[in-house]
Amino acid sequence: MIRKKLGFPVKVFYDVLIYQTNKASLTLHVYLVPPDPVLQQAVEREEKSDASKRIRKPSPDKPLQMENHFLLTTDTDVAEICPNKLKLTCERRNPNFFEVFIRNAERDFSLKLESEEKRSKEKDTVWTCIIRKDDYQKRSSYYEQGQHFVDRHRTALINRVKDTEAILDELKDRGLISNENYDTVRALTTTQNQMREIFRFLNSAGRRGKDAFYEIMKGMKHLRPLISELEGSG
Structure with missing residues (x-):
């Protein structure tokens, strides 16, 4: 926090939490949260109260730049993702998430998280994973x-x-x-x-x-x- 107040860039390790909601069409909630057990348990309780199921995937292996915007994309053109970007902040309560909606999902697909620099708007891939059909059709x-x-x-x-x-x-x-x-x-x-x-x-x-x-x-x-x-x- 002191580095942030002094204007120095701050990088923090974050985890990616993926939940499959209990809806007829494939709907995922993709969270970016710090490795804080209290916060992650709060997310887990909220999702499980709606009968969502966790899909476990590796998290980014490098720290993420605070205050940057992050964009989530897939390699399937039928997916709808909302919002199109999230800003990484120090906010600890009620973390926001990406909603990924795919009607009639029937195959494997990838998720890619990109960081967008505040000044240059250049994008850097910070995380990818494969969501396999067996992950969501158990x-x-x-x-x-x-x-x-x-x-x-x-x-x-x-x-x-x-x-x-x-x-x-x-x-x-x-x-x-x-x-x-x-x-x-x-x-x-x-x-x-x-x-x-x-x-x-x-x-x-x-x-x-x-x-x-x-x-x-x-x-x-x-x-x-x-x-x-x-x-x-x-």
């Missing part, structure tokens, strides 16, 4: 020993999931259940019977329907403790 979330999550935990889900109306609305919005089937399920008098009927329709929809059902439940905040419990039980 079959283990859906499948274990060849069995889908919703099939493996069918009984627990039938007995413990109560918010069937919200699930039905999501399934209908995604085109996975017809108006007639939607009305059929809603006419049933218990949530257990409604869930059994939902499972019957999901079996007809195949893997796409089961994947969507799993994603819908993970996106419902009050169901996250149950889903985490079942995921941990194997």
Whole structure:
């Protein structure tokens, strides 16, 4: 801080933290944070409260220039990145992040972080990494020993999931259940019977329907403790 006040350039080692959000399309949050356990744990808590998953990648191996702007780019032209640049400051609370959005992601892609000098505007690559398809499309979330999550935990889900109306609305919005089937399920008098009927329709929809059902439940905040419990039980 003293060097900064005297006008000397200040360089600091920073870590890159990457989180995959719980959204249907691939959405990453890419943070630049100092190696401060308290700050990094705060970021971790914030992201995990929204059911985000950490993607671990190496951090830059050289210090970064404070007060410079940093730009994040990819080698795929379908990616949307916001904001287009971030300024590296000493701000310790609520660190900002890059949001990387790729609809229908189906392949490996690279991320590149560049530093832009304040005066010259010249760019210097300070970090790169490869995000592989296996990093963000983990079959283990859906499948274990060849069995889908919703099939493996069918009984627990039938007995413990109560918010069937919200699930039905999501399934209908995604085109996975017809108006007639939607009305059929809603006419049933218990949530257990409604869930059994939902499972019957999901079996007809195949893997796409089961994947969507799993994603819908993970996106419902009050169901996250149950889903985490079942995921941990194997």
